Amino acid sequence: MVSVRIWAFLVAAAMTVAGSGGACAIAVGQESAPVSPDAPRAAEPLSLREAVQNLETHEPRPDLESILRRLDKLEQAAATPFENPDQWTVKFGGHVQLDYINWANADPAITGPDAEPGTKNYFEFRRLRLMAEGKGYGNLDFRLQMTLEPETVGDSDGAATSPDVKDAYLSMNDIPWLGRFRIGNFFVPFSLEQLTNDTFNVFMERSIPSQGVFAGDREVGVAFYNANENQDFTWTYGAFFDSISDTLKERIDDNQGYRLSGRVTWLPYYDEPSNGRYLVHLGAGVLYTDDQNNTVQFRARPQIHEGPRLIDSGILDATSYTTGNVEAAVVWGPVTVQSEAFLSRVNMSIADPATIGGAYTHVSYFLTGENRKYERFGQHGAQFGRNIPNRIFSLADGGWGAWEAKARWSYLNLNDISGGEYNDLAVGMNWYWSDRTRVMFDWIHPVTSSTTTFGSTTSDILAMRFDFNW
Known part of the structure; x- marks a missing residue:
């Protein structure tokens, strides 16, 4: 269940970044190409820590909330005996x-x-x-x-x-x-x-x-x-x-x-x-x-x-x-x-x-x-x-x-x-x-x-x- 939550978080994070118009970038240690002095100044790249902090404070999208609600329901179902639509619960044993x-x-x-x-x-x-x-x-x-x-x-x-x-x-x-x-x-x-x-x-x-x-x-x-x-x-x-x-x-x-x-x-x-x-x-x-x-x-x-x-x-x-x-x-x-x-x-x-x-x-x-x-x-x-x-x-x-x-x-x-x-x-x-x-x-x-x-x-x-x- 934990791994599923991590993937859901990463997917939602990618969606959040894409929705912000690419204003958020992450520096990963690669050298940038030379920039002309007359070119418009680009936004300073964010560190990984700053990017994660921005994501944590960003208001979650409805897609993320929906995924988390579904995960909660799955966890509750896994912790209870089998139940079918006819109001029956079944437990197996030996x-x-x-x-x-x-x-x-x-x-x-x-x-x-x-x-x-x-x-x-x-x-x-x-x-x-x-x-x-x-x-x-x-x-x-x-x-x-x-x-x-x-x-x-x-x-x-x-x-x-x-x-x-x-x-x-x-x-x-x-x-x-x-x-x-x-x-x-x-x-x-x-x-x-x-x-x-x-x-x-x-x-x-x-x-x-x-x-x-x-x-x-x-x-x-x-x-x-x-x-x-x-x-x-x-x-x-x-x-x-x-x-x-x-x-x-x-x-x-x-x-x-x-x-x-x-x-x-x-x-x-x-x-x-x-x-x-x-x-x-x-x-x-x-x-x-x-x-x-x-x-x-x-x-x-x-x-x-x-x-x-x-x-x-x-x-x-x-x-x-x-x-x-x-x-x-x-x-x-x-x-x-x-x-x-x-x-x-x-x-x-x-x-x-x-x-x-x-x-x-x-x-x-x-x-x-x-x-x-x-x-x-x-x-x-x-x-x-x-x-x-x-x-x-x-x-x-x-x-x-x-x-x-x-x-x-x-x-x-x-x-x-x-x-x-x-x-x-x-x-x-x-x-x-x-x-x-x-x-x-x-x-x-x-x-x-x-x-x-x-x-x-x-x-x-x-x-x-x-x-x-x-």
């Missing part, structure tokens, strides 16, 4: 996560066909996504996110051959009495941990009861989000199809199945002067699922993406199930404690109803003094947001980013459907280079009971992730 998993101590009992993909060490692109989001007409917003992980678009053992649809929705905001209306493919409003973006969660993977066991994933449906004026109370409810394929993006069947969900949250304490450095969050939710195939299955991996299902109920004949949960979180400066409990009643087709449950609790502590950011009424309602280091990691400036220590216990009980019990302990450290880049380290210690898939097992897993987004 998300990349690189994982390395090491089974430091795999229990020898975890073997056989049920152990696929086994206990081998592995590297993968956990997430490889592109995203576009934007706003329009003052009260609309949209988001489209596609995943490009090799499992879905490359030559693999799976049948998927196209990108998965993650977020694909349109929202209308500020509707009187109703708040925000959303339609498309998005997270079912249920569970604090599930609704918090994976970029903002503390651990590499969500806890075992909420990693698709009790909490819903993204589904196709509609939902309403609302809050009181101070956003101390939020309430959300929605209706969804049950398990439309992310890859096929369709289900052709007379029995579609459906899910109904509701969630309420309360913020009994929020420290306004510190912008939420100290707060208390409480919430509860319910999720009803009428299964599309009248079969259900509850199972979980050891808090890594690729690994054997250490606990598995098998396929059960059931018409529906209802899950309730309670959630709580306390942020007290650099310390955060977060916990949820789940209880689900499964309506079996032939046998009596069964009751299963689970819970998790985690604590995190910023060694560098930051605190977890909280969004009163974010993308999915009340949720945690993007963490921001006090100083970004920079060897040139001596900044070391933010360091967060963490520990979590999670639990799943499937005894009522002969699935057994599963306890999982995880501890680790997060290193935030900036608000969009971090390195994560998790040590995971899964312990299963005798009635689980592989019987009583104990293992140790070391996991590391490099995570960045834009």
Whole structure:
């Protein structure tokens, strides 16, 4: 931009000199031809400094003013998201996560066909996504996110051959009495941990009861989000199809199945002067699922993406199930404690109803003094947001980013459907280079009971992730 301004100034200067009838000349050190004593005396040549001073004090022509106005408009446009004549602004982004998993101590009992993909060490692109989001007409917003992980678009053992649809929705905001209306493919409003973006969660993977066991994933449906004026109370409810394929993006069947969900949250304490450095969050939710195939299955991996299902109920004949949960979180400066409990009643087709449950609790502590950011009424309602280091990691400036220590216990009980019990302990450290880049380290210690898939097992897993987004 600076070079453009210089050229514009020089062009206008030349025009100004030409417009003055050539009365201004610049001496450049060349010898002049002999002049007759009787010839009229020419004006003394100006030095370069004097010529520039004359130009600076000369009233600018309309052409120069027009050029500068256009440059200002170009600079403003370059600093803002893309905007088209239909009142839409669009922002493009992406998300990349690189994982390395090491089974430091795999229990020898975890073997056989049920152990696929086994206990081998592995590297993968956990997430490889592109995203576009934007706003329009003052009260609309949209988001489209596609995943490009090799499992879905490359030559693999799976049948998927196209990108998965993650977020694909349109929202209308500020509707009187109703708040925000959303339609498309998005997270079912249920569970604090599930609704918090994976970029903002503390651990590499969500806890075992909420990693698709009790909490819903993204589904196709509609939902309403609302809050009181101070956003101390939020309430959300929605209706969804049950398990439309992310890859096929369709289900052709007379029995579609459906899910109904509701969630309420309360913020009994929020420290306004510190912008939420100290707060208390409480919430509860319910999720009803009428299964599309009248079969259900509850199972979980050891808090890594690729690994054997250490606990598995098998396929059960059931018409529906209802899950309730309670959630709580306390942020007290650099310390955060977060916990949820789940209880689900499964309506079996032939046998009596069964009751299963689970819970998790985690604590995190910023060694560098930051605190977890909280969004009163974010993308999915009340949720945690993007963490921001006090100083970004920079060897040139001596900044070391933010360091967060963490520990979590999670639990799943499937005894009522002969699935057994599963306890999982995880501890680790997060290193935030900036608000969009971090390195994560998790040590995971899964312990299963005798009635689980592989019987009583104990293992140790070391996991590391490099995570960045834009």
